[in-house]
Amino acid sequence: MQANFYIDIRILDSADDGELALPHLRNQIYNIVHGAFRELPERFALALEISPRQQRKMQATELKYGRKPSNQYDILRIFSAEKNELEQLIENIKSHWKIQDYAVLSQAALDVPTAKITGWKSYNRFRIPTLKMERNLPSNPEQKTLHQRRLEIARRLPYFRVKSQSTGQLFTVPIDIRDVELSDTKDMGNGLPDSYGLARQTQPFALPVFEVI
Template sequence: MDVNYYLDIRVIESSGDTDLKLGHIRNQIYTVIHGAFRKLPAHYALALEISDKLKARQEQFVQKHGRSAKPNFDILRIFAEKQDELDELIEAIKGHWKIRDYTVLGVAIPVPTAKISGWKSYRRFRIPTRKAERTQLSEHNEPLRDRRLKTARDKPFFQVRSQSTGQGFTVIVDILDSENAGPGFPDSYGLARKESPFALPVF
């Protein structure tokens, strides 16, 4: 996927800054964005970033508690090949009250190619259901589902509600370092698939 432009959407917490409130609002914002992604699939790719404000808060947490803060993010960075694709996305979501009240909605900006310092691939991390559980066991006879549940604890995620069925589900994101952009295209969540890998620039 060619990523020539990007758009930053920063999630704003309500009064009383807590990670729980940030996560709750972020989930709702992502549900709105995912709905727009579905109307134009394979056009938008999602990266997760952290603002200077949240980064400073996490550093304060480390100083106060002597341990790392749980991984968190408050910026949804969306990439596209063309500027008008991001402009179309902005038009589709800017009227939603959650976007108006709880985000700082940016504009489409060219990717600063001279500042690219690496590449990261954002993929959906899947946990098999008990029914679909594979028989693969670790050396300690631990089922694959249990191993993946443990691994998922330290990964960013969204709790999304389907606009068509009303059912809730979790989208866990696996972030991998990559050597280049790759040839793949994003799914309706803005994420790379195993069979269609791609990566996004870090700058």
């Protein structure tokens, strides 16, 4: 995945809970983006970032309650190798009323500022083994199952609630975000993103980290 260009979608949350809370709006906006991803598969890679405004809110929450809140990602940052693909993505989603009412969308695709890159991260779907798979694994009744352990981890991760095209059912996609140490940008991987914009285990890649404006 060559992350040459990017756009940002900043989500405008206006409540601490309910339908205008950040997690709910993030899911709503992402599902619009996910639909556009399906039209041009394997072209777009997704990163999650936190705006300066959201960072200040998190700091205020920590001061008020004396504990560090979970990361509140309010930026969907989308990368592509080609500028025209991101321009087409903007055209496909900019007129949706939820984008217009609850998000700030980049007006044009931007060059990745290579001189300002501060790190690299990988974004993968966090897998939870099904209970059916668990039955085929050796177990210790005194220990939690792999399913239980992975489920506990998943509850602490950012996630999307995605609607299946085939069945119409909603399911959860937890996002595993990891820092990647790169000795050379050639080591960032050439894998292609899946339909969610995430790296596959068999096709890894890392995305650049740089300041949210």
